[in-house]
Structures are given as structure tokens and as C-alpha cells.
Amino acid sequence: MIRPPLPSDQGYIASTWARSVLSTHAHQRHLSSRTGAQVGRQIDRVMDRPDTRALVACRDKDPNFITGWMIYVVGPRTPTIHYLYTRRDERGVGIAASLLARIGVDRARGVVCTSHGPSSESMRGRYRASVHLPLEEFLKP
Helix, strand or coil: CEECCCHHHHHHHHHHHHHHHHHHCCCCCCCCHHHHHHHHHHHHHHHCCCCCEEEEEEECCEEEEEEEEEEEECCCCCCEEEEEEECHHHCCCCHHHHHHHHCCCCCCCCEEECCCCHHHHHHHHHCCCEEECCHHHHCCC
């Protein structure tokens, strides 16, 4: 089941987003607690924007058990995906594709990705019309 986010989902979304971003950079020796704070501030900036939207995938029989989520902006022509997350044990069953399809993204339609890391690279590999715009660039005034 895909549903709009509940206010109670925000903590889970923000924390899994931060952990996921930080884990993709964990191999870098210069990773510091300041980096974690910077990631948190960046996530807060995205979540606080009036144009930010979210969708949550959850189990049909338990709408409070989140299996995946997507943070995005609907653009005038092309949607912008800030982050798309699926629980590790739920991957490979089409949750991410279902979330993307819900906002009209398919393999032929363009989409902008602002995240870094393996999942972003994987998405851009599957959705050939996608392009990468670093989140820092998206957030510039």
C-alpha cells in the first residue's frame, strides 16, 4: 500500500535518510560528527520546503509498518527525487518502482535525482532519462 505520510512518519524518514547517506560515505576516513550534523541540516532544509512531497509504502495489513518512502518535488515538467528508500529486507520486490510510478515516473520519462550513492546510481541506471543534480545545487537560493 502507498499512502501520504503521517506526521508520525517524519522522524523515521529523516533518521533513515541520514543513516543511509552517512553509510554511503562511511568509507571516507575524514567522516566526522560535523558531517552528520551537516547531513541533518540539509535534510531539514529539504523537509521544511513548501514544495517537498513524500509518499510512504507500507504493508497492506499494517499501514504503520513502513517498507519504503520517497521524498520528491513535482516539477513543471520533470519530477525531482531527493531520496528514495526501501528497507533492506524489502528490496527487489518493486517498492521503489511503485513509488516512482505513483508520480508518473517510468523508464521513458525524465526524472532529476539529487541524492548521492549507490541507490541513486542504480536508479539512474534503470531510468535512462534521469539526470543528477547535486542536492547542494538544488538548495541554492
